[in-house]
Amino acid sequence: MIIMTRMHYTRDNMAGLLRGHDINPTHQRIEIAHALFSRQEHLSADQVMAIVNTRHSETSKATVYNTLKLFLEKGLVREVIVDPSKVFYDPNTSPHHHLYEVDSGKLSDIDATQVQISGLPPLPAGMVTEGIDLIVRVRRTD
Amino acid sequence: MIIMTRMHYTRDNMAGLLRGHDINPTHQRIEIAHALFSRQEHLSADQVMAIVNTRHSETSKATVYNTLKLFLEKGLVREVIVDPSKVFYDPNTSPHHHLYEVDSGKLSDIDATQVQISGLPPLPAGMVTEGIDLIVRVRRTD
DNA sequence: CATCAATCTGGACTTTGTCTAATTTCCGGA
């Protein structure tokens, strides 16, 4: 019998997670990572900003943007571009796709292991795939 | 023997195209449609603005944005969201996917008839698919 | 010509994101 324990993303765990991705774990970075990983949701910079500064202001706008960009470069989070007005940051870096509810703006994951994409043409020479984004846009039936 | 003639998107043809999509063909709308359809390229609002106002200023920013939104609502053009900083408008409304060169920002079409996507999970109840966007992000090999 | 609806316009405004110069924090060595 195997017992699966769900990972708890506590602030303490965040320091190790950051170090594991070659990121110096500062107070602000830990808070921002915690906002994303404890929720396991797709958040915009604005939302991260609001979460991190709920009780009392602790992190500046510049730091939120700088930190999310750093996380992205280090492969700790992923960017999701579905909404023309803002970028979402995704703590789930395993290959997966997205379901986007256009009216509400709700964004959820689609497991990639079930999905197969075939028949893509060969890439132009000298090009390498950085990623394949599949977005299913849905809306409520009228 | 069948002779295929390539459609020429002249300004004169634009009026009919617009009427066919239930759009009153004004001078500005004809110019904007012509910018998109004569090139058959993915253009941002900014680029449309520049094209339409090359010789002498004839169309305001507000009208460019309003018109592109109108074209979108009427199904004359399609929106492509790949770049976090701007929306592209696509005169090709037939089902197709996109190849996005992340460094240069170059965007090109992938014919959808060759590509198959299988294994997508069923939609949540009360939801209907508005579209499936597949974006292949590529970059130059280092 | 007068009227009215549709369209277009300049420009103020908002939102998202970037940049920079000054400050604060952190750490290792004297």
Add this chain to the structure above:
DNA sequence: TCCGGAAATTAGACAAAGTCCAGATTGATG
């Protein structure tokens, strides 16, 4: 403990994309 420098953070100015609105223009109709 004190010092110096590197790394990180900050406030706020700035830029770019897009929205909004009140007034002007256009064009059809009687």
